[in-house]
Amino acid sequence: MSPDDSALRLVSAGNPAEAGDHADTGDHAERFRWFAPGTHITIRGLTKTFGDTVLYEDFDLDLPRGKVVSIFGPNGCGKSTLINMISGIMDYDAGTILFDGKTARETKIGYVFQNYREAGFPWLRAIDNIRYPLKFLRLTKAEQDARIEKLLASFNVSIDLNRYPYELSGGQQQLVSIMRALVIDPEVLFLDEPFSALDYEMTLFLRDKLQAVLTEMQVTSLLVSHDLDEAVELADEVLLLTRKPTSVAARIPFDAPRPRNAETTVTPEFIDVKTRSLEIFQREVRKP
Amino acid sequence: MSPDDSALRLVSAGNPAEAGDHADTGDHAERFRWFAPGTHITIRGLTKTFGDTVLYEDFDLDLPRGKVVSIFGPNGCGKSTLINMISGIMDYDAGTILFDGKTARETKIGYVFQNYREAGFPWLRAIDNIRYPLKFLRLTKAEQDARIEKLLASFNVSIDLNRYPYELSGGQQQLVSIMRALVIDPEVLFLDEPFSALDYEMTLFLRDKLQAVLTEMQVTSLLVSHDLDEAVELADEVLLLTRKPTSVAARIPFDAPRPRNAETTVTPEFIDVKTRSLEIFQREVRKP
Amino acid sequence: ADKVKIGVFVASSALPYYVAAERGYFEEVDLEVEPVFIGTHPLIVQAMVSGDIDAVSNLVSLEGANINALRPDTMQFIALYGQNSEYVMEQFVVKPDSTATSIADLKGANLFSAPGPANLGAAKASLLASGLGEDEFRIQEQGMGNHIGAMQSGNFDGGYTLEALASIMVDLGIAKRLETGVIAKYLMKDETAEAYAAGAAVSGKLIADRPDVAKRFAAAWAKAVKDANDDPSARSLLAEMKVPENLTETVPLAHFSMVSDLSEAELGEFQSFVDIGVDLGVVAEKIDVADITEAM
């Protein structure tokens, strides 16, 4: 499906009653104008509270199709919560999330959880954990095997994938978690601090790998990372969030040609984006 | 206790029978010579296998008193396992761990687990999680409160510590975990990727904080980090480990004056240590 | 052969069934009788109501009267088993070293009773009739399985129990009989009268639907009843009825009679027994014995 023929469809989740109310009241109606071609995920009027703390209030966001957006924001600002709401596993109080013609459930989503340790299935061996999401793709056994083969070959991992997750080290578990997210060739990929436990070498390798995959396959991606170099290097756009109640502090595009590598990080453009991001981030964090 | 009057005492854990055997056979006996003053933790002949994979075999290591040693090694090489064995919460097959006059249990240990998410007690509020280890220090209620006060003041955290751990974000949980390790003024501190989930600002803040505390209090520390800059910046010595079966690839001292900061990272000495570390690490990782 | 399902409560009062089965009296009349062993009285009544059984070898007669009072014509007794001090069944036992000679001496005693409102009521009424006051004794139901333990453990001075348990206690030397046939003596006021506490019954449905089968069943039963009363060799079968082997020769048995053999006077005795049941609250309302017996 090309970005242009995308049907406009409202998809609401969360408390259906309230979400419906919002969409109908006309209060926000003008926001649901036709939005720029190339937008994949649209969020409008999102509101989420925990008890009496307001995390998001009337939050709007567009995520472009086939691009990598890096989210950079302070701890506890709601990055994981945002991803959870977009991917449809967390309810929200009000608002609409539009998935460009499809619901979250109809979309092939890859999600590397921040809490990678608990997201694996301990009753399955690592390899079966990776294979698991293929079940839902209507592939033949042979096709499944081929996918796995290809993935393993391209990762060339040294882990014994016949072990159970609880027999793996933290980093190995995270790697398995990443492979599980990638094996389905997702349309949308959520990466919540995906390299936090990986070693130096593996992190570099995966950054390259991911860039290659994401640009080749045009996967709409959302990356959370606290490593600014990493965030910028991988991003088509850096999204800076404020402290809660969370809003978008700035969106800084970064168009350096791909593949990017260590050399990219010394270009003036990179340094500019990084410096601006840092300034905004620190300004936001230090706000009283 | 000053490093010099430290009594030499054998402390063996793991399978008592086998460990005992080892110490007695005379086979390793000459190794248990008096060791250099200033050594705090001594590991001799450590052997650890999981099923039929050998992780450590006949592994020796000395950790100096009051210094920060950064461990740098590939995923799954056994860093967490090593710390667990030293801190006495994991059995080992053979070998001896000497804690310079005391057992692990008699030592005030602070440990920030790699798996910080599960190490907190969900039935206690964050503040009570931090307060918990004080129970074991024979302090009066007032003294305990004073400690907590001091800690909170010096961290100046913006988290609501009256929340339960499962209501906190990943980074906030890790911060609580770090505070819990520090509140007791530990003699020995184990930090297993302690900043992996913290945001940019908080990471920088904690690096400084930690340096200040550790050098002031002369805490023997072991830091695992996959961020080489961080590892070197904080270290008195960088310990490089090989892939499994794990051995020490190199130990590189780093004596730059403290406090170290962003400026340190551009000194030739820093760059030299970093470069050498990286070379050795990559050589080891890429070994077939 | 016609099939008949018979509910059997495993106790010495089921002897006629065992005799008939053992000696082939059912085959003689071309019946195929299948026993259904049921361990609690109320469930026997229930099985009769629900049609699971067509007959019962030993039904407590007050329960039979009760169900017919609640649901007329559920069953009809074809035989009644009488008990008194000659045909011993219910009785008071006391510790072997007790000095009591009649239940009137049980002043201040702590007693147990066989379970159920009928048993407890009869025991209480007997004690009261013997001249004891309401608060001069204490009595408490105990499951039959607990009687020996209750006696042995010393918690009780004595109790109201049934055969063959009483014989076992006496045999073990942990109790002696104090007075037997107390229902006849104290409640019916006639020591020689028989308290027809149990009997064999057929369901009203069997009589209505297959009168001929019911008739043949009664005929076979009559033969068995005769043997059970008169033929000592039948006693060897008692071993199957929770009677220890060493007591089969001596354990007292009820007096088995077919309803058709009972005289007007004897039926009158039965009526007064049922009336006692009404007084005890065990039988829901007054009922004529003619409505619960069938002479066949």
Next chain:
Amino acid sequence: MIQKLRDRLPAMGWLQPVLGALALVAVWAFVNLVEMVDPVLLPSPKQSWAAFVEGMTEGTLGHDFLRTIIRTMSAFAVATVIAVPMGVALGSSSRLYRSVEFLIDFFRSTPASAMFPLFLVFFGIGEEAKIAVAAFGAALIILFNTAYGVMNARQLRQLAAQVMGASRARILWDVTVWESLPQTFIGLRSGVSMALVIVIVAEMFIGSTDGLGKRIIDAQMIFNMPDMYASIFAAGALGYLMNLLFTLLETRFVHWGGK
């Protein structure tokens, strides 16, 4: 319209627990109405309810009810006090548990009614025997659940406490007990139902002058089915209420469940 109903649904939360009871009564009424079962054997809900109300207001049902509650509570209290600490202790060492497992599984699989004679021997014929045998049965199931809660508890937090310097006893108390709390609550709920069941059976078969069990067996003996079902209903409702209490306690104390 539908919108409004939806808005109200959460507010009707209190209705949910009642649904089950309503369904039961409905099925019962139906079975009775079409005379699937002889009405002498299964009276109508209305008759039973009348018997219940009469028993409560004019009769002795209230008294019997109270006696059974007291016995059950005593038995359950004894069982909890003994079994929870024992379960924690045994569960903390799976070797230890393995050595007593035979006894626990053995007695869990033996009917209380078969144990009556033995308990009568040790506790006499009075109230104590009934409470003791019920406490025994409840204690076994509480012990079993608590011990498994402790054995299945995750290791990491206990190790964390150990590193912080907690003694074995402290770890048990500060961490393991908490970790096993959801399982312990299941044990307590199983235990309270078990205590009630055994108390009723004991009232039925070990001599007793009052209590719901005695009432049930008496009603059964004289074929007073409305009264029997009224008593059974009272027993079941009592069991539900006691369970409800623990559900409320659990949601209050085990707030982190599933997280």
Next chain:
Amino acid sequence: MIQKLRDRLPAMGWLQPVLGALALVAVWAFVNLVEMVDPVLLPSPKQSWAAFVEGMTEGTLGHDFLRTIIRTMSAFAVATVIAVPMGVALGSSSRLYRSVEFLIDFFRSTPASAMFPLFLVFFGIGEEAKIAVAAFGAALIILFNTAYGVMNARQLRQLAAQVMGASRARILWDVTVWESLPQTFIGLRSGVSMALVIVIVAEMFIGSTDGLGKRIIDAQMIFNMPDMYASIFAAGALGYLMNLLFTLLETRFVHWGGK
């Protein structure tokens, strides 16, 4: 010396389960020896063992044993097949569970022996009623445990499966069932013991021509204490063995427990 003993200790692992049994027999023998209890009420272990052996070799104990096993297994199989899926389904929605909770807690708290009349009405007086009532009792406890296992299961893995595109049913089957497995096993073990207990009670009171329950009540009636205790012992041991089977299955299948 001590060294050698230590080396051997793990090898003596098989002794552990036996310890409990040995302790039980030792206490029993002691109580008997000092005549704490009249030997008429409590025979010696030796007498009971003799009765057991004789019953097994010459008598009908073996037959009764077998009959009870068959009944228990049938009841348990029926209970498992019904209760495990139902428990998973009910547990997957706590709203749903709340609406049937009344029924579950109600019947869990009602003695099987009080339920006999009702079951006889529906299942007749034969074998079916015994199996049905035991299956009912066992199913309740299995259902209860399974549902709570599902309700207390951690969320994250289920959410992970949802993101991967698993349908509700798939999540239930692929994740929730596994998450709740440790609790389900506890339920199965409680259930198998419960089935055995109810089968024995049914054999005692519904009347039966064979089975351990019938044997126990007969022995009790004619005061054949050695035989009674031999039968009780057989029942308890049977319960232990069935539990053991599940323990073995559990260690085989739930390898990740506590991790």
